[in-house]
Amino acid sequence: MKRSIATVSLSGTLPEKLDAIAAAGFDGVEIFENDLLYYDGSPREVRQICADLGLGISLFQPFRDFEGCRRDRLARNLDRAERKFDLMQELGTDLVLVCSNAAADSVGDRQILLDDLSLLAERAGARNLRIGYEALAWGRHVNTWQQVWDLVREIDHPSLGVLLDSFHTLSLKGDPSGIAQIPGDKIFFVQMADAPILAMDVLEWSRHFRCFPGQGEFDLPGFLAPIIQSGYTGPLSLEIFNDGFRAAPTRANAADGLRSLLYLEEKTRERLVQEAAPAASLEPLFAPPKASDYKGIEFLEFAVDDNQGAQLTHWLERLGFSKAGQHRSKNVSLLRQGDINLVLNAEPYSFGHNFFEAHGPSLCATAIRVQDSASALARAVAYKGQPYRGLVGPNELELAAVRAPDGSLIYLVDQDEAGNPLYESDFNLATAHTGQGGLKRIDHMAMALPADSLDSWVLFYKSLLDFEADDEVVLPDPYGLVKSRALRSRCSTIRLPLNISENKNTAISHALSSYRGSGVHHIAFECDDLFAEVSRAKAAGVPLLDIPLNYYDDLAARFDFDDEFLSELAYFNVLYDRDAQGGELFHVYTEPFAGRFFFELLQRKNGYAGYGAANVAVRLAAMAKSRTGAVRQAKL
């Protein structure tokens, strides 16, 4: 399909926007009137800029408050339309978006609406221009696509067609399925916008909270599928009013926009296949290689220098890890426990630049187990991911990899029933495992991200890796709010809670400021007997995050625990949560390593599926105290 975006969706001046739209790979652009008004060049110059960039101008928008206007204003409104038609002809576009009248003094009499729209269609037709008529969700009398189609069908003028916008239908919980019955050539244009589900005034919701497809909660494939079935062959365009987008980096955001359309097309294709739609109708939709089934995290790789490497090794050994190998040719070591592989990389230029210099001790790569790494990489590249080829020494395996949004690597590692040959090929492995620890696997890995990058990360994982995203939760830190949204591979073998904070003194913001970018916030290891693991760790001297006794008093009020058990929880600083189905979580946190990221040990019982959100606030408060404890104690 042709892919388009409205200029209002991006930050910057009109030339900056057009430049970014072309660079992202869009075919066309909707010129939003205000962007033109504020631009210090003529419409003809804009036309030339677009032509030079290879962008079509798919439409001009919006033309407001026309049909059913006060009768004494109709002539003036038609003059206004003619002036805008002049402008469209200078711009070189033949389509204008006319949105339904939202004025309080407008009238809804059907015959008047028919007359007004006929008149406008006549005027447009006389110049070979076309009107796309759209129902605003807050239109005074016309606010559904069904009403729009009723009027368009009745008027039956070649210059008047339906313009569809997913937001205006889905925000009112409208049913798009009947769109399939509209003749495709009567649909002149389609705008796609996603949004989080918010219980608020629909106009405010639309003006400030729209987002790219896949970033919100609307069923957009359910909206697009009947449009494809109608036979519509025009462009698919993004029209996103979003406060964050108004300030977001223009090129990066435009690239996200294009990726979101590709993702929407793939998901719509899947929907149409389920509904046994004719193969020919699927033709225009993007079809990347299918995503892999994932089997968990193969290894995590940390960038360290020698000193930090030794310290991190010491921490991990106290957590029950043991040194399992040394790289054959590089300053890289392997630590293992259960199904967990951690690689400590002290080579300065492993990733094309010195990751340690740039970020300090941090996660530089995540290797995930896939069924077919070539296909997984092809999918990532189809979604405009940046593939990575590392320096491979003799006898080393080359791993498929793609860059995450923060520049770290995601290795795509073929799953092997008998374990993974990559360690044998690259490492001199220790002959026997000596570790005593009972940690089994990586349960989840939480990231701290810059506040304005969450939507971009969500879209990255959803599209390139076909992950799912849980709903956002908002959690209180003593110094502000933290927002968390968890990404999960299907079957949940990989879980990545992403955390942001707009407040500068929260734990998340402190983590970020030390990374100068995004970074791992904590890594959670699962075990079968938390008390055994935590008592071993405590005995080995692992510094555990201290939880206030008042927390345990409250547990006593909330749950039927005997005092002895509560004392044990308190002694080991174990946090507890129980879900509505009786699933239970026991978990404990370490103090941060090098002031940056920390480890969590956890045990899930009876199918507990969450991350202990009920305990995040007490954990964040304990972390704040641990950061500033000495200062504060001295002050009191």
Place this chain on the structure above:
Amino acid sequence: MKRSIATVSLSGTLPEKLDAIAAAGFDGVEIFENDLLYYDGSPREVRQICADLGLGISLFQPFRDFEGCRRDRLARNLDRAERKFDLMQELGTDLVLVCSNAAADSVGDRQILLDDLSLLAERAGARNLRIGYEALAWGRHVNTWQQVWDLVREIDHPSLGVLLDSFHTLSLKGDPSGIAQIPGDKIFFVQMADAPILAMDVLEWSRHFRCFPGQGEFDLPGFLAPIIQSGYTGPLSLEIFNDGFRAAPTRANAADGLRSLLYLEEKTRERLVQEAAPAASLEPLFAPPKASDYKGIEFLEFAVDDNQGAQLTHWLERLGFSKAGQHRSKNVSLLRQGDINLVLNAEPYSFGHNFFEAHGPSLCATAIRVQDSASALARAVAYKGQPYRGLVGPNELELAAVRAPDGSLIYLVDQDEAGNPLYESDFNLATAHTGQGGLKRIDHMAMALPADSLDSWVLFYKSLLDFEADDEVVLPDPYGLVKSRALRSRCSTIRLPLNISENKNTAISHALSSYRGSGVHHIAFECDDLFAEVSRAKAAGVPLLDIPLNYYDDLAARFDFDDEFLSELAYFNVLYDRDAQGGELFHVYTEPFAGRFFFELLQRKNGYAGYGAANVAVRLAAMAKSRTGAVRQAKL
């Protein structure tokens, strides 16, 4: 009245909050349960901290989901209550907030509610504790104060009383007037919260958007007046859930909280006087000296160094100002035009520190005309404003002054029918006015503020100076959003639009980053004939902000102007707006002076009362272009 605040209203750890609450001058504190849970000290220690700070613990809160709970949970819930009663006794408070049950599976049968609340009152009474029962706006069965009072009256137990929260009533558009009929001793506690009027889910609204009294749009005096009339003598407490407050500087925000209660008391007193309430009932309410009537801005004072002073003088002379005086003993000059006095102060330590060094060329003082400066100053001090006494030389008038939130000064200058003697006393005045300019008066002065300080400024001007605040408007800059809220003296002789932006590349944020704090953004001068003034200014070489021609094409589509008039508007870069009543605004902007603040010349016709909000977007776009024009032109 006793004044209190809930710990949830502030940022930080529990000791930080208590410290700030005491420093602000509150009498008591509501301990929010989570703050206690996350605190690493016993309830007894918290009691001691409060005692040492001279703070009473006015209540413990909240106890949730009790009355009408599932019958199989009642015994467990009573146990839970007993545990919390233990905790209250350790804390040393006798009052607990019990909020109405919000659980979906709770029951609303009146007899069950009566039985459950009776049982709880019995248990509390046995320990000499008291229950304040509150209707949550989203309570499942009980969500109005009328229902609460009905149950409390029926049970008639000395340990059970009504707890009122303004948000829960006003968010549902409830009528508080009947509260006057509740016996005052049956009201156990009163919480006051303001909020902007938002069309959204009431729970989300409550959890994230409450603000201090006077910062929002609720009629809080209308809520408090009947409470005073009931004979209630307990504390007035703030319970503010606000995302911004969770990260705001703790001490400054607590001080704003106390100021907001004083302001609420003054406004409630005025309301009660209007309603002819008995004088004795007014006794407990704060009564500062009345605010002055204001007669406009007497002068503006800029901090400059010699070089900047000469440049600014040159700018102002081209705008029609003339040098009218030189200070008798200081490096300070006076420029005048019409009723406008501008003072350029190049003395390095005029304000106790070098304002120029700290801020660069900027507004350091605003002098406003009052009827009685001593009373105006007393009022500001009663509202905990910081008075300022400058260094006064021989024969100099000493002016009453108070510090604005950014450290600049607000002089309170007595209005004199025959002009102001301060210029004669301090300046060697020029004998004759030589200026040709037709600028008449300062129409408004717009400020750029850090994003999180707007509410604090609004409260400052409302309370100390009794200004009014217009509703907030949101305006698009090419690189983000700008929010603007105008403060006005009654009768509108002084107008101060305050602007903030959370996005770092907007015009407002650029202005701020150059000030390292807040600062003047533009100063608007009114005249009777804009075209005469602008043509004089243009001829004198004042650089005017260039407005794109596309703007004028759109004016042509919107209004019935002839081409000649449009050409004149465009030639002089004049912006135009018309309101619904036919009021008209003509205005023009200069380029910024020294990259910081700029001037506006305007003419109002037919009672136009706004600030040309319709034209702000094109102005901000033009400013962005002016900032970065050269770079961008080179790139294209």
